[in-house]
Amino acid sequence: MAESKQSAEVTVSDVHKTIRAAFEAFDYESNNTVDVREIGTIIYSLGCFPTQADLHDLIAEVEEDHTGFIQLDSFLPVMSKVLLEHKFPPIPEDLLLQAFEVLDKEKKGYLEPEELMKYMTQEGELFTQEEMDEMLTALADHEKNVVFYKDLISQLTIDPDM
Amino acid sequence: MGCGMGKSELRLKKCEKDSISVPAATAISAALLIQRWYRQHVARLEMRRRCTWNIFQSIEYAGEQDQIKLYNFFGFLMEHFTPASSERNLISHIFRKDEICRDTEWERYFCYKSIEVTKTYSGPHLTFPMTFCGVSKLMEALKHKQQLHARYVLQLLGETWRLLRTFPNISQVIACHTKQITICGDLHGHLEDLLLIFYKNGLPSSDKPYVFNGDFVDRGKSSLEILLILFGFLLVYPNDVHLNRGNHEDHIVNLRYGFTKEVLGKYRVHGKKILKLLQMIFSWLPLATVIDNKVLIVHGGISDTTDLDKIARVDRHKYVSALRPPKMNGHGCPVEDRRRVCSLTYHSSAPAHRHDLPRHSLQNTPVYSKSDFPVDDELNRKCRLAGFDQPCCELKKSDSYLESKMTETDVNEWKQIVAVLWSDPMPQNGCIPNEVRGGGCYWGPDVTEEVLRRNNLQLLIRSHECKQDGYEFCHNRRVITIFSASNYYEVGSNRGAFIRMGPDLVPHFIQYQASTTCRELTLRQSVGWTERSALRALREQLFLHRSDLISAFQKFDPNNKGTISLTHWASSTERVLNLGLPWRVLRPQLVSSTQHGMMDYQQWIKELSITEPKLEISDNSILDTMYKNHSNLETIFRIIDTDHSGLISLKEFHQTWELLSSHLKTEISAKAIEDLAQSIDFNKDGNIDINEFLEAFRLVDISAHT
Numbered sequence: 001m002a003e004s005k006q007s008a009e010v011t012v013s014d015v016h017k018t019i020r021a022a023f024e025a026f027d028y029e030s031n032n033t034v035d036v037r038e039i040g041t042i043i044y045s046l047g048c049f050p051t052q053a054d055l056h057d058l059i060a061e062v063e064e065d066h067t068g069f070i071q072l073d074s075f076l077p078v079m080s081k082v083l084l085e086h087k088f089p090p091i092p093e094d095l096l097l098q099a100f101e102v103l104d105k106e107k108k109g110y111l112e113p114e115e116l117m118k119y120m121t122q123e124g125e126l127f128t129q130e131e132m133d134e135m136l137t138a139l140a141d142h143e144k145n146v147v148f149y150k151d152l153i154s155q156l157t158i159d160p161d162m
Numbered sequence: 163m164g165c166g167m168g169k170s171e172l173r174l175k176k177c178e179k180d181s182i183s184v185p186a187a188t189a190i191s192a193a194l195l196i197q198r199w200y201r202q203h204v205a206r207l208e209m210r211r212r213c214t215w216n217i218f219q220s221i222e223y224a225g226e227q228d229q230i231k232l233y234n235f236f237g238f239l240m241e242h243f244t245p246a247s248s249e250r251n252l253i254s255h256i257f258r259k260d261e262i263c264r265d266t267e268w269e270r271y272f273c274y275k276s277i278e279v280t281k282t283y284s285g286p287h288l289t290f291p292m293t294f295c296g297v298s299k300l301m302e303a304l305k306h307k308q309q310l311h312a313r314y315v316l317q318l319l320g321e322t323w324r325l326l327r328t329f330p331n332i333s334q335v336i337a338c339h340t341k342q343i344t345i346c347g348d349l350h351g352h353l354e355d356l357l358l359i360f361y362k363n364g365l366p367s368s369d370k371p372y373v374f375n376g377d378f379v380d381r382g383k384s385s386l387e388i389l390l391i392l393f394g395f396l397l398v399y400p401n402d403v404h405l406n407r408g409n410h411e412d413h414i415v416n417l418r419y420g421f422t423k424e425v426l427g428k429y430r431v432h433g434k435k436i437l438k439l440l441q442m443i444f445s446w447l448p449l450a451t452v453i454d455n456k457v458l459i460v461h462g463g464i465s466d467t468t469d470l471d472k473i474a475r476v477d478r479h480k481y482v483s484a485l486r487p488p489k490m491n492g493h494g495c496p497v498e499d500r501r502r503v504c505s506l507t508y509h510s511s512a513p514a515h516r517h518d519l520p521r522h523s524l525q526n527t528p529v530y531s532k533s534d535f536p537v538d539d540e541l542n543r544k545c546r547l548a549g550f551d552q553p554c555c556e557l558k559k560s561d562s563y564l565e566s567k568m569t570e571t572d573v574n575e576w577k578q579i580v581a582v583l584w585s586d587p588m589p590q591n592g593c594i595p596n597e598v599r600g601g602g603c604y605w606g607p608d609v610t611e612e613v614l615r616r617n618n619l620q621l622l623i624r625s626h627e628c629k630q631d632g633y634e635f636c637h638n639r640r641v642i643t644i645f646s647a648s649n650y651y652e653v654g655s656n657r658g659a660f661i662r663m664g665p666d667l668v669p670h671f672i673q674y675q676a677s678t679t680c681r682e683l684t685l686r687q688s689v690g691w692t693e694r695s696a697l698r699a700l701r702e703q704l705f706l707h708r709s710d711l712i713s714a715f716q717k718f719d720p721n722n723k724g725t726i727s728l729t730h731w732a733s734s735t736e737r738v739l740n741l742g743l744p745w746r747v748l749r750p751q752l753v754s755s756t757q758h759g760m761m762d763y764q765q766w767i768k769e770l771s772i773t774e775p776k777l778e779i780s781d782n783s784i785l786d787t788m789y790k791n792h793s794n795l796e797t798i799f800r801i802i803d804t805d806h807s808g809l810i811s812l813k814e815f816h817q818t819w820e821l822l823s824s825h826l827k828t829e830i831s832a833k834a835i836e837d838l839a840q841s842i843d844f845n846k847d848g849n850i851d852i853n854e855f856l857e858a859f860r861l862v863d864i865s866a867h868t
Contacts, residue, residue, distance in 0.1 A: 014729070014759070017729060017732075017746060018746060020746075021732075021744045021745070021746035021747045022209070022744075022747055024744050025209060025212050025213055025216070025744045025747055026212065028589065029588075029589045029590065031590075040201075040205060041205040041208050041209055042209075043205075044201065044202045044205030044206060044209075045205055045206050045208075045209035045747075048202075049198055049199065049202050050198070051194065051198050052197075052201075091195060091198065091199050095195065096195060096196070096199055098192075099191070099192035099193075099195040099196050100192070100196065102188070102189055102191075102192040103189060103192055103193070103196075119189060119192070119193045119196075120193060120196070120197060123189060123190050123193040123194075124190055124191075124193035124194035124197050125194060125197050125198075127197060131200075131201075131204075134204070135200055156203055
């Protein structure tokens with residue numbers, strides 16, 4: 001939801017407000033603290049596309065002594081820098097398409113669930129079984145039970161709506 | 163600027179590469195990319211789900227708060243108007259002392275015997291005493307949408323009432339050897355969930371005891387059916403079915419949240435009697451259930467003063483509505499009426515604010531406390547709050563609150579009951595007034611420990627709050643919230659759950675989601691559905707407050723350009739609506755067109771796409787007030803309509819408005835009300851049909867039809 005796409009005049013104060021708003025959604029006790037396990041969601045929702053490793057590094061920068069909580073005061077400056085410097089920009093659609101095509105060795109135009117599962121759960125930053133199940137349920141065409149990745153990319157990259 | 167290759171990808175590549183615009187050459191890099199993309203997608207969905215949840219919850223709790231404010235306001239009116247005042251007469255009956263009649267009088271009033279069941283009746287026939295077969299048949303019939311004849315309804319309710327009067331305030335249950343106990347939370351009229359629970363878990367019986375933890379009614383469409391089934395099983399297995407009272411087992415709350423309307427709609431002739439009998443039944447429902455002297459089950463929760471011995475000793479049936487303080491063996495009306503000294507909201511000795519953010523603030527809530535203000539100031543303050551410039555009519559300064567006959571014991575007792583039905587847990591230590599709901603308190607983990615220790619308990623099970631997964635632990639797993647109405651806010655919003663517990667007193671959770679389609683919704687689909695519904699509800703709220711919003715926006719647009727910054731939009735909207743929502747996060751869903759961080763607010767209001775019926779009225783501001791106070795109006799109407807005919811006279815309509823306008827402290831001209839009344843009296847017979855009136859003002863979301 002970063003509004004920084006076109007306006008070069010995004011001010012620091014705007015960025016702060018955006019970060020604060022996202023942070024607040026998970027600040028259940030209203031004391032400017034969130035559970036460290038929610039930080040990933042917050043960062044992603046600000047329009048960033050970090051890897052898991054990037055996330056770990058970021059969390060290490062802001063978490064206090066393994067309390068399991070993150071203070072807004074620590075998070076704000078770090079996250080502002082991330083947003084202002086566009087550190088984890090979105091993945092261009094064509095790159096994503098190429099990625100899928102690499103996995104689709106036979107160039108079928110779609111992926112079988114088993115194929116996708118093999119890569120997602122065995123390569124890279126592995127999916128858990130739960131993540132995998134969710135992905136298949138969400139992305140697989142229900143009749144044919146395959147993943148038509150071309151359509152998905154355009155649909156999902158713009159806005160995850162039904 | 164990298165195009166998205168994180169450190170890990172570089173590490174995994176066999177060779178050093180420039181990170182700019184290099185296509186993912188290996189399967190590993192491809193996988194990484196896809197994983198990253200998908201995780202981002204899911205996280206954004208999660209954020210939306212969280213916001214959607216907040217929307218529903220805020221609107222729901224704001225409604226409850228509203229209800230209680232209205233009720234407190236009536237209490238104030240009762241105290242301060244002269245007996246002759248007409249407004250007082252309109253509402254006095256809801257404060258009237260309950261007639262304690264003898265059994266024979268009740269029997270005569272509720273007598274079902276004179277109600278004939280004609281041959282055309284195709285629904286189930288009940289025989290008493292109730293049997294397992296009888297209840298099963300009843301359940302089947304209700305499942306197939308048949309309606310039970312009023313005679314049988316009254317008969318069943320009568321038997322239930324007689325039975326409940328023999329029960330203690332706190333049901334004691336022993337978890338014995340082979341029997342597992344099933345504990346269910348709020349059902350709120352969702353018959354499909356009750357049926358789903360029975361399907362998954364089995365019907366109640368001596369081998370299968372159940373505890374139902376309150377809030378059987380309101381909001382859902384089948385509240386009465388749920389009651390009939392639960393009461394049916396109660397009659398057959400009185401030692402194995404345990405019902406706890408919830409805050410919605412309360413006729414005042416039912417006026418607003420749909421149960422009253424449901425009963426009157428389904429039983430046009432006998433509805434009033436049925437409601438009256440239910441009032442009594444609700445007051446006789448036990449307040450708590452304890453398993454093995456170790457597990458406490460109550461609907462809302464506790465407070466720092468919760469004392470089970472005290473609760474066990476109260477006359478629970480005198481609390482016909484928990485919103486009403488207890489009546490006493492009277493010393494005559496005026497004293498009784500002045501009894502409404504105390505706020506419904508729980509008081510701690512050191513009132514603290516739950517948080518600094520104005521999220522759920524109640525800046526103007528009158529907190530009626532003897533100790534806070536000297537008597538005169540208190541009276542003046544209340545008068546001002548009610549919109550009267552001078553101290554009210556016949557107030558005598560000697561009518562001191564200190565002379566009230568309500569003793570501290572009475573107050574404490576009442577507070578205990580309110581806490582049990584209305585409280586919510588909070589993460590921080592302490593015990594503070596529950597200002598979001600308007601009743602009971604927020605209690606912290608330290609209070610849990612103390613109360614459990616003091617009463618020799620090990621676990622507290624409560625309901626009252628909707629939970630995404632149907633249940634939730636808190637306070638170091640010493641408190642469980644169990645909620646059994648799935649899809650509570652909207653299809654896909656949440657699962658329901660119930661608990662099974664054996665003699666080891668370890669809770670096992672079973673979750674479910676009632677749905678018409680077989681497969682469970684994916685996260686994306688359920689977020690989509692629920693979100694659309696939440697946004698619709700939110701757009702309605704925005705629409706209702708549009709004039710206030712425009713005024714607020716105009717403050718930031720001194721040159722009248724018609725645009726304001728998004729930051730100002732967010733802060734103004736929060737100030738006006740006071741729902742504590744993350745407006746900046748919601749902004750993309752609510753404001754479609756922005757330019758350079760600015761938005762056209764007039765256009766935006768139009769785009770909310772809510773429309774209203776056209777009425778020929780001279781004064782548009784009254785329409786605004788009407789829309790905004792839809793629920794309050796309805797509540798007032800139903801209170802005034804004492805014979806539950808669904809009709810009120812034009813004169814009563816006028817008086818409704820006067821009541822409402824003094825509650826809101828707004829000025830509404832008599833002429834405007836006159837106009838409005840005439841235009842609503844559709845058939846010009848001098849009466850207004852409440853249901854017609856409300857139907858005419860039902861907001862229509864035109865975007866739903868495009």
